[in-house]
Amino acid sequence: MDSHPSTRPNGRPVALVTGTSSGMGLHTAVELARRGHTVVATMRDTGRDAALRQAASEAGVELDVRPLDVTDHEAARACVDGVLADHGRIDVLVNNAGRGAVGTAEQLTLDEVRDQLEVNYLGPVALTKLVLPHMRTAGAGRVLTVTSVGGAVGQPFADAYCGAKFAVEGFMQSLAVVVLPHGVRVSVVEPAAVASDFVANVARPEDASTGADTDDPYAAQLAAYLARSAGAFANAQSSGDAAAAIAGAATAEDYRFRWQTSEGATAFVGMSLADTDGSRVLGATRSWIEQPAN
Numbered sequence: 001m002d003s004h005p006s007t008r009p010n011g012r013p014v015a016l017v018t019g020t021s022s023g024m025g026l027h028t029a030v031e032l033a034r035r036g037h038t039v040v041a042t043m044r045d046t047g048r049d050a051a052l053r054q055a056a057s058e059a060g061v062e063l064d065v066r067p068l069d070v071t072d073h074e075a076a077r078a079c080v081d082g083v084l085a086d087h088g089r090i091d092v093l094v095n096n097a098g099r100g101a102v103g104t105a106e107q108l109t110l111d112e113v114r115d116q117l118e119v120n121y122l123g124p125v126a127l128t129k130l131v132l133p134h135m136r137t138a139g140a141g142r143v144l145t146v147t148s149v150g151g152a153v154g155q156p157f158a159d160a161y162c163g164a165k166f167a168v169e170g171f172m173q174s175l176a177v178v179v180l181p182h183g184v185r186v187s188v189v190e191p192a193a194v195a196s197d198f199v200a201n202v203a204r205p206e207d208a209s210t211g212a213d214t215d216d217p218y219a220a221q222l223a224a225y226l227a228r229s230a231g232a233f234a235n236a237q238s239s240g241d242a243a244a245a246i247a248g249a250a251t252a253e254d255y256r257f258r259w260q261t262s263e264g265a266t267a268f269v270g271m272s273l274a275d276t277d278g279s280r281v282l283g284a285t286r287s288w289i290e291q292p293a294n
Helices: 023-034 050-059 073-087 110-138 159-182 219-234 239-251 263-273 279-289
Strands: 014-017 038-043 064-067 092-095 141-146 184-190 258-260
Touching: 014 023, 014 073, 023 038, 023 050, 023 092, 023 239, 038 073, 064 073, 073 110, 092 110, 092 239, 110 141, 110 159, 110 184, 141 159, 141 239, 159 184, 184 239, 219 279, 239 258, 258 263, 263 279
Parallel strands: 014 038, 014 092, 038 064, 092 141, 141 184, 184 258
Antiparallel strands: none
């Protein structure tokens, strides 16, 4: 697996995937390569590529691994230019890199809110803008942004995260109808709970790690939420299964804007999309933070 192979166009579709050091991104990169794509797998620190290299080796595929911090927009431009120079095309962009955050409005700093927007919203937007001219000129291309069920359903103590995911879904949905006549398919993919390193990398305010701060008016609610979340992730979909759904969306003959990675995700997202007055979602999520009766 070369870091910068001097390859020329070989007729295989080229996929650029972000956030591939672990979890869904890692498995998506490998699965797309198994399905015949030339895959450029990017991550912030290529020193963390051991798991990806092992998975690729076990699958018998090769990947082009490159560094990319999606919040560095000049680096993103250089990455896209480099992929086009080396491979001659970008047929698929999978915006997978993302980061979570636990905390409600009063617990979050504006810097933490901006961090969520940088990673989960502005990063995908910037990369999409960079690949669109090439795809539009080619008359074909696919942009998939891995959002979350949190991009359709606002959830307690996920204010900044859901806000950024709602934003990127709105951006992509608005864009989708404009670029479709030019041959470019824009979609979002919404996983529910997935077993990955994502949870370990969730940003948590110092006083929000356990919900045990008795001076915090939200402490009991947060403790209930964290307990529920632990249960949800204990029964989470595997990263490999979620990645298979992402790769399926990237290679599907039929076009859809919105995809989910599991039946549970479809049911959860559907609750919000049919909730015209908002009562259904609030009624369901309210129970997540209620305290047991004495």
